Amino acid sequence: xxxxxCGSLTxxxxxxxxxxxxxxxxxxxxxxxxxxxxxxxxxxxxxxGLYRIGQPDSKSPVLVTANYKLTVxxxxxxxxxxxxxxxxxxxxxxxxxxxxxxxxxxxxxxVRRVEATGLARVVEHRRLVLPQLGAVGVAAHExxxxxxxxVSYGPVRARDIPxxxxxxxxxxxxxRRVSFGWKERMVLAPMExxxxxxxxxxxxxxxxxxDLVRHRELTPHLAADIVRFFGAILTGGVLVPLxxxxxPSRAFSVKGAVAGALWAAAAAWWLPTGAVEAAGAALLIxxxxxxxxxxFTGTTTFTTNAGARLEVRRSLAPILVAAGVGxxxxxxxxxx
Amino acid sequence: xxxxxxxHSLVLDPxxxxxxxxxxxxxxxxxFSIVNRKALIARRGNCMECGACRMNCPxxxxxxxxxxxxxxxxxxxxxxxxxxxxxxxxxx
Numbered sequence: 001x002x003x004x005x006c007g008s009l010t011x012x013x014x015x016x017x018x019x020x021x022x023x024x025x026x027x028x029x030x031x032x033x034x035x036x037x038x039x040x041x042x043x044x045x046x047x048x049g050l051y052r053i054g055q056p057d058s059k060s061p062v063l064v065t066a067n068y069k070l071t072v073x074x075x076x077x078x079x080x081x082x083x084x085x086x087x088x089x090x091x092x093x094x095x096x097x098x099x100x101x102x103x104x105x106x107x108x109x110x111v112r113r114v115e116a117t118g119l120a121r122v123v124e125h126r127r128l129v130l131p132q133l134g135a136v137g138v139a140a141h142e143x144x145x146x147x148x149x150x151v152s153y154g155p156v157r158a159r160d161i162p163x164x165x166x167x168x169x170x171x172x173x174x175x176r177r178v179s180f181g182w183k184e185r186m187v188l189a190p191m192e193x194x195x196x197x198x199x200x201x202x203x204x205x206x207x208x209x210x211d212l213v214r215h216r217e218l219t220p221h222l223a224a225d226i227v228r229f230f231g232a233i234l235t236g237g238v239l240v241p242l243x244x245x246x247x248p249s250r251a252f253s254v255k256g257a258v259a260g261a262l263w264a265a266a267a268a269w270w271l272p273t274g275a276v277e278a279a280g281a282a283l284l285i286x287x288x289x290x291x292x293x294x295x296f297t298g299t300t301t302f303t304t305n306a307g308a309r310l311e312v313r314r315s316l317a318p319i320l321v322a323a324g325v326g327x328x329x330x331x332x333x334x335x336x
Numbered sequence: 337x338x339x340x341x342x343x344h345s346l347v348l349d350p351x352x353x354x355x356x357x358x359x360x361x362x363x364x365x366x367x368f369s370i371v372n373r374k375a376l377i378a379r380r381g382n383c384m385e386c387g388a389c390r391m392n393c394p395x396x397x398x399x400x401x402x403x404x405x406x407x408x409x410x411x412x413x414x415x416x417x418x419x420x421x422x423x424x425x426x427x428x
Contacts, residue, residue, distance in 0.1 A: 042427060094427050101386070101404055102421065135362035135388035136402075153361050171361075178364035180337070250340050252407070297339075298406025298424060302365070304385045305403030307340030312410045 017050040017122070020072070022080040028073050035070055036187065038194040044069045045093030050117040054083035058124045061165060063154070064110065065131065066091040066099050078158045082165065085123065089113050100137030107139050111146045120148070129154045129169065132176055180301045185241040188299050192237040192292060203229060214334045221334070224271045225281070228264075232285040235263040236292025241299075252303075253315035256293025260286035276336065280329030287323035290315065343367065343383030345401035350374055352397035359389035359398060 035041040045067045053076060062085040065075050072088065079086075089109050091099035099105035110128075114120070130138060132153040140151035155164050155175035164171050207229065211222040240247065240259050247255035264282035273281070294315060297303045346367070348359075355373035360366075365382040368375050368389065375397070377383075387402030409424035416423070 038426075092427075098421075098425070098427065100388075132362060133364060133388075135392055136386050137391070139391050140358065141392070141394040156364060173366065176361070176364065177366055245337055250338060295408045298404065298408050300337075300339075300405070302337050302342070302382075302384050303339045303405025304341055304344070304383075305405050306344055306385065306401065307342065308405040308407050308410055310340055312407050312414075316411070 017052050017085070017117075019052040020076050020086060022053060022076050022078075024073060024077050028069075032070050032073065037190045042093055046072055046088060048088045048090035048113060050119065050122065051086040051088060053079045053086050054081070056083045056085050058122065060084050060123065061129055061169070062087055062119065062123060062127070063129045063161065064089060064134070066094065066096045066105055068093050068095045068099075071095050075158045075161070078161050082162060084165075085119075087113060087117065087119065087128070096131050097133040097136065100134045103137050105134050106137035107142045107146075110138055110143055114143075114147045114149060126150060127152060127169075129164075131158075132156045132171070133178070178301045182242060185244060185299075186238075189238050189241055191299065192241065192296060193233065195295075196233050196237060196292065200229075200233060210331060210334055224273065225330075227271065228267045228281050228285060229288075231263050231267060232260060232288040233292070235259050235285070236289035239263075240289065240293045241296055244296075244300075251311050251315065252293045252297050253290045253311060253319065256290035256296075257286045259293070260289030263289065274333055276329055277333035280326050280331075280333055283322045283326030284330060285326075287319050287326060290319050290322070294319075338381055339384070339405065343377070343380035343385065345385060345399075346377060346380060346383050346389075347399040348375060348377055349397045349399075352395045354395050354397075356394060358392045358394070362388040362392050364388070 031044065035044045046069050048067050060083050063075070064087045065071055067088045067090055075086065089105055090113070091104045094102070094104065096105055126149045128143070128149045129152050133156055135153055138151065144150050152169050154161060154169070155171050156178050157175070160175045164175060204226070207222060207225045208218070211219055215221070236256055240256050243259065244255065247258055249255055261282065264285045267281065267285070268278045294311065297308050297311070353375050355370060355375065357370050359375050360368040360370055364386065365379070365384060367377060367379050367383045369378040370376070384405060385400050385402050387400055390398045390400050390402070404421050406421060406424060409421045412419040412424045
C-alpha cells in the first residue's frame with residue numbers, strides 16, 4: 001500500500017468496527033433458550049468482523065471468537081468494564097470447539113479475517129488471544145508466519161478472560177482444563193430430547209394401534225405403555241447425562257442400559273403387569289436408553305473417535321436385538 | 337472421566353521436540369508435562385485425541401489420529417458414506 005493511504009481500488013476499506021454491549025438482555029436469554037431446543041439454531045449468528053468492547057485503543061488486547069451468537073453472548077457478558085477488540089470469525093454460526101474440529105475456526109479463516117479487517121492498522125501490538133479450544137483448528141506458528149501476529153491461547157471458559165488478562169495473559173492450569181460438571185451436562189439435555197420427537201410419534205402410533213387392535217378401545221394398558229415409554233426417553237435424555245460419572249462402565253451404551261434397567265424395574269413395581277409384558281417393556285426401555293446414551297458421546301468432552309467407533313460396532317447389534325425381541329414380547333403379551 | 341481407547345494413537349517423538357510447551361498450553365486435559373525442556377506424555381488416559389497438540393507442534397513431533405468421538409456421526413456415516421459430524425449435529 002502506498003504512503004498516501006489511497007491503496008488499490010480493489011481493496012475494500014474495512015468499515016469502522018461496531019461496538020458490542022456487554023449487557024445481556026431478556027431477548028438474548030430467550031434466544032439462547034430457543035437454540036438449546038434446536039429452534040433456528042443454525043441461523044443464530046452475528047456478522048463476522050472486528051468489534052469494540054468498551055473503548056479499546058491501539059494497545060488493547062484482541063480476543064478472537066466464533067460467530068455463533070450464543071458464543072458471542074457468553075464472551076461479551078464476561079467482558080464488562082474491559083476495553084478490548086473482539087475479532088469474530090465466520091464459523092457458519094457454529095461454536096468454537098465444534099468449528100475448530102471442522103476447520104472453519106481455523107488458521108485460514110483467522111488469517112483471512114485479520115487481513116479483511118485491517119487489524120494490523122488498528123492495533124500496534126502483534127498478539128491475538130484465542131480461546132484454548134480453538135487450538136484444534138488453528139496452528140499458531142502458521143498464523144504467525146502469515147500475519148505477523150503471534151497467537152496466545154487464552155482460557156477454555158469465557159468467564160476466566162478478565163483474570164487471564166489481569167495476570168498479563170497467563171492462564172492457570174485450572175483455566176486450561178475442560179470441565180463437564182452436572183450443570184454443563186444438563187444445559188445440553190434438550191438437544192438429546194429434540195431428535196427423539198419424530199421416532200417418538202411413530203412408537204406412540206404403534207402403541208395406540210396395538211391397544212385398538214387388541215381391545216377395540218383405548219385401555220389402561222395404553223396409559224401404562226405411554227408412561228413406560230416417556231420414562232425411557234427422559235431416562236436416556238436427562239437421567240443418563242445427569243448420572244453419567246456414577247453409572248457403571250466406560251461404554252455409554254452400557255451406562256444407558258443400566259439406567260434403563262433401573263427405570264424398567266421402577267415401572268414394573270409401579271405398574272404391575274404380567275411377566276411377559278414386563279420383560280418386553282424392559283427390553284424396549286433398555287434399547288431406547290442405551291441408544292440415547294450412545295448418542296450422548298458426541299456431546300461430552302472426553303470421548304475419542306476410535307473409542308466411539310469401537311463402541312458403535314459392539315453395541316448396535318445388541319441394541320437392535322433387544323428392541324426386536326422386546327417388541328415381539330410386548331405384542332405377544334397383549335394376545336396371550 | 338475416561339472413555340474407551342483414550343490416548344491410544346498419541347505418539348510423541350522426543351528427538352523432534354524442541355520444548356516450546358505449546359502442547360501443554362493447548363491440551364484441554366493436561367496430558368502433557370514439560371520436563372527438562374522436553375514434552376512428556378504424563379497422563380495418556382486423559383487424552384481425547386482432539387488433535388490440538390499435533391496442530392500446534394511447530395517441529396511436528398506429535399502424531400495423533402484425531403476425530404470427533406461422536407457415535408451419532410459414526411452411525412450417520414454408516415448409513416451414508418458421505419455423512420459425518422455436520423449431518424449428525426445438523427450444523428452445516
